[in-house]
Amino acid sequence: MKYAWIVILLLIAGLFIGPLWDGNTGYVLIALGNYTVETSLVAAVILLTLAVVVLRVIWQFIMRLVRGTAWGVKWFGERRTGKAQKALKEGAVALVNGDHRSASSAFNRSWQLRHDGTVALLASYAAAANEDYPQAREWLQHAPEPGQLKLAETLFSLQQDPDLAQQRLQELKQLRRDYPQHPQLLRVALHAYEQNHCWDELLESLPDARRLEVLSATELSELTEHAYRERFLAVGREGPAALAAFWRKQSRDERRQPAVRRAYLRVLKTFQLLDAADKVAARGLKRGELQLAHLLDKRLLVAGPELRDYLQTQLKKEPENGLLLQAMGQMALITNEWSLAERALRRSAELVPSQRVWLDLAQVYVAQGNSAAALEAYEKAGLDGSNRPLK
Template sequence: MKYAWIIVLLLIAGLFIGPLWDGNTGYVLIAVGNYTIETSLVAAVILLVLAVLVLRVIWSFIMRLVRGTAWGMRWFGQRRTSKAQQAVTDGAKALVHGDPRSASSAFNRSWQLRHDGTVALFASYAAAANEDYAQAREWLQHAPNPTELQLAETLFTLQQHPEQAEQRLSELQELRRQHPQHPQLLRLALQAYEHVHRWDEVLVALPDAQRLAVLSATALSELKERAYRERFLAVGREGPPALAAFWKSLARDERRSASIRQAYIGVLKTYQLLDAADKVAARGLKRGDLKLAQLLDKQLLVPGVELRDYLQGQLKQHPEDGLLLQAMGQIAMATNEWSLAERALRRASELVPSRRVWLDLAQVYTAQGNSQAALAAYEKAELGTN
């Protein structure tokens, strides 16, 4: 601070000494009506500075008096509140438009005008969106609710260090009981459950995940299928009767779910319960619970009587349906009917070319000993073209 004063004093001294040394101090002439005032340039500058300082002191005194009145306090308070609210609005708009940096700046302005715990939570969220977790935690110290502080701290930590989810699993479960409607917390919990293979917890959380839309429809469907597959595998270790009993114990809506039914068919195939897999797949297709394209892609078709009859009946009505031809080709592969499989898959590759069709056809050509055609099919599968 003393160095600043030294610099100011040197500047003032320069204003006086410089012109005197040069012998030309300059002058300022002020004329008002018949009156004139003539003074040196240095003196005019000093007087101007003094005038500004005096005016500032007078203005500060007046403002202090105004603020001391009930009217002044109310007017200035409303003005600060209005500015603070406008800053919060600006911050919220910035968050909606995906600009967390501008949002963070706006929430900081609002906090300077009015210390509101809700603004601190918004500012913490914006800082976390900027991946500035130190700043986010600092804002959390002003949170109005200690429970919210713990929740946000856990969320920030797991966002920054997802590998810690396993060690903090009990904490996650407790927070889930306290905040069952929190989508971000549920998303992190699902990731943790899946990472440590806690499939029962995943199954319990799936209805909330669907209701809160924490995952896309595709991601939710895949997670449901994985979770039920693991559950069916665990039950199936007790034997086929236990697996069948568990399937029948599910609610009707659950058995009609495509994800759950596909998981069940996959496990039936794993345990070589092909007759049961045949019935579940065929009846799912007949009722519209399953899509043939999904069964083809996941290779869930089995060479059962009921499924084969269904596909043949459909082919009589739609002989040029590429998916039906592909399905018949896969079933023929399962029974080593290579000639039938080749004809069906080759026609399917013309009607509905896909990577799965070309891979199946390459497998057929390999079984037939046609290595050149198999290589060409593999190349088309890699290119994804026909």
């Protein structure tokens, strides 16, 4: 940049030195009424430059005097504050729209006009969203509260390197106690708890996750089922009585959550506690807490009396319901009633064909020794005879 200025100054100097060297300096004629002023071009430029410099000095002197008055201080202060607020608003709008670079630039302008700790925090957040973590940490030095500095630094560190969660778990737990309503902290904590198998802490955080809506409905359902399944498995290793007691310990609302009931049903089947699984599945279906399609796809049905009675009652009302027929077919598979399973599953395949029903039907044909029919069923399921996807 300095070389460009040098070139420009040399060109300007040439404009004056050239005419002077040639003896033709040019002239400027200023006429005002009956008065005229004639001077050389060089002298006119010099006078004009001096006039600009003098006027600038006078203007700065006047402004300094004005700023020294109570009125001047108030006027300029309000003007500066207004500009800072305008820049802050522009930054907030850009942040909401996901334009983190523009937001960072606007927050920087606002900070230059007025040193506000809130602006520093927002600027830090915008810098972190741009993955400029050194800049984000620098902004945090201007945070209004030391606690917020610690919170933000932890969030930035874990966002930058999630593998640090194991080393900073205690710190994370303390921050969760200090800031229970912080959505970004909660999201980071949920990921860290799941990654490090801290199921109790994760279960305690689920109500906050539901209330603050930090996860989508699907993500929350999957995380809830995973956490409860792992917790039920840990308790179930102590024995059936411990698992039943832990289930009863859950609140009524928790036991009626579909994700929680699915997790418990899966663990009951894992430990072959089929009587309890029969009751949990049947009562969940009756109350609408479980979906038959999900139980069919995940093979969570058991051949228990309560579930069988429920399905038979529903079939009397809807004899052409493909899902109910598939459920009866799966239960017949469990009890090795091959003829009943074949009839139910074939009719189900006609009404609601799916990969699961064709796989179940193939299993029936294999048990009956009907290899040709089994291969055809596997093909309709999109698999070959070895359960590998068809190319």
